[in-house]
Amino acid sequence: MELDGTIALITGSTSGIGRATAELMAAAGARVIITGRDLERGKAAARAISGTGADARFIAADLTDPESLRGLAGDAGEVDILVNNAAFLPTGLTTVQDMKSFDIALATNIRAPYFLTAALVPAMIAKGRGSIVNIGTMGARIGMPGVSAYSATKSALEALTRTWAAEFGPAGVRVNAVAPGPTRTEMVLASIGEETADRMDAGGPLDRLAAPADIAEVIVFLASDRARHINGTTIAVDGGRTAVYRNQSGNQLSSRST
Numbered sequence: 184m185e186l187d188g189t190i191a192l193i194t195g196s197t198s199g200i201g202r203a204t205a206e207l208m209a210a211a212g213a214r215v216i217i218t219g220r221d222l223e224r225g226k227a228a229a230r231a232i233s234g235t236g237a238d239a240r241f242i243a244a245d246l247t248d249p250e251s252l253r254g255l256a257g258d259a260g261e262v263d264i265l266v267n268n269a270a271f272l273p274t275g276l277t278t279v280q281d282m283k284s285f286d287i288a289l290a291t292n293i294r295a296p297y298f299l300t301a302a303l304v305p306a307m308i309a310k311g312r313g314s315i316v317n318i319g320t321m322g323a324r325i326g327m328p329g330v331s332a333y334s335a336t337k338s339a340l341e342a343l344t345r346t347w348a349a350e351f352g353p354a355g356v357r358v359n360a361v362a363p364g365p366t367r368t369e370m371v372l373a374s375i376g377e378e379t380a381d382r383m384d385a386g387g388p389l390d391r392l393a394a395p396a397d398i399a400e401v402i403v404f405l406a407s408d409r410a411r412h413i414n415g416t417t418i419a420v421d422g423g424r425t426a427v428y429r430n431q432s433g434n435q436l437s438s439r440s441t
């Protein structure tokens with residue numbers, strides 16, 4: 184299998200896109216390290232993957248806590264694949280954004296991937312191979328009201344993707360990012376609710392909301408040798424939402440209406 188012999192650490196893999204990524208990577212032969220704060224669902228995710236005959240273990244960590252972050256890097260040991268996926272999404276217009284949530288977003292979405300990468304990449308460099316995939320968002324590409332702090336952190340992560348591609352690429356470590364559009368996960372349902380999510384099903388050029396596995400497939404591809412010549416790029420996995428203009432009532436001239 185294509186990820187045989189590799190160890191993959193996926194942050195935020197107790198649910199959503201992270202968990203789907205861990206499942207696909209395990210199915211492709213990687214030994215996966217699940218991480219998140221929630222002990223119960225972390226253990227359940229590792230158990231479910233181990234139950235398929237794959238190798239999975241759970242390390243509990245709170246990425247906003249520098250001590251916990253150091254513990255995670257130490258317990259994980261050498262990894263071949265790092266997916267910086269965990270994130271915090273504060274919502275609210277800029278004029279009402281509270282500073283506490285802003286700081287949690289900075290700590291979770293930038294500081295944690297930055298220092299986790301700094302801790303784990305030296306072993307990849309020493310081996311002369313490795314792959315890092317950062318998870319961004321379409322909100323880093325287009326202005327979306329109510330997610331200013333979140334989108335800013337994700338733009339920073341895209342910038343880090345390019346800088347790290349320059350810093351680590353010559354040593355054989357590729358760094359790329361995936362920018363998902365709306366995906367049916369806890370994070371989205373908690374912020375917009377089921378009803379809006381259902382409406383969004385028909386809101387994009389593909390007329391469907393992404394499933395976590397739709398995003399995970401691209402993450403696995405970027406982590407694998409199939410993407411061996413891709414470095415420093417961000418792939419939009421948003422069903423075309425950032426590429427296609429739609430007026431308020433949707434595209435009136437589409438192949439559906441002709």
Ligand SMILES: NC(=O)c1ccc[n+]([C@@H]2O[C@H](COP(=O)([O-])OP(=O)(O)OC[C@H]3O[C@@H](n4cnc5c(N)ncnc54)[C@H](OP(=O)(O)O)[C@@H]3O)[C@@H](O)[C@H]2O)c1
Nearest residue numbers: 195197198199200219220221245246269270365366368370
């Ligand atoms: N869903 C979307 O529509 C969408 C769109 C664009 C981008 N994205 C991006 O995709 C990624 C995954 O999102 P998702 O929708 O799959 O989210 P999700 O289902 O809410 O999962 C978030 C994961 O992050 C972990 N996490 C959050 N804060 C943490 C912390 N302080 N320390 C450790 N772990 C933490 C959570 O684990 P615990 O709760 O166990 O700690 C959970 O496993 C994120 O980077 C998000 O920005 C999502």
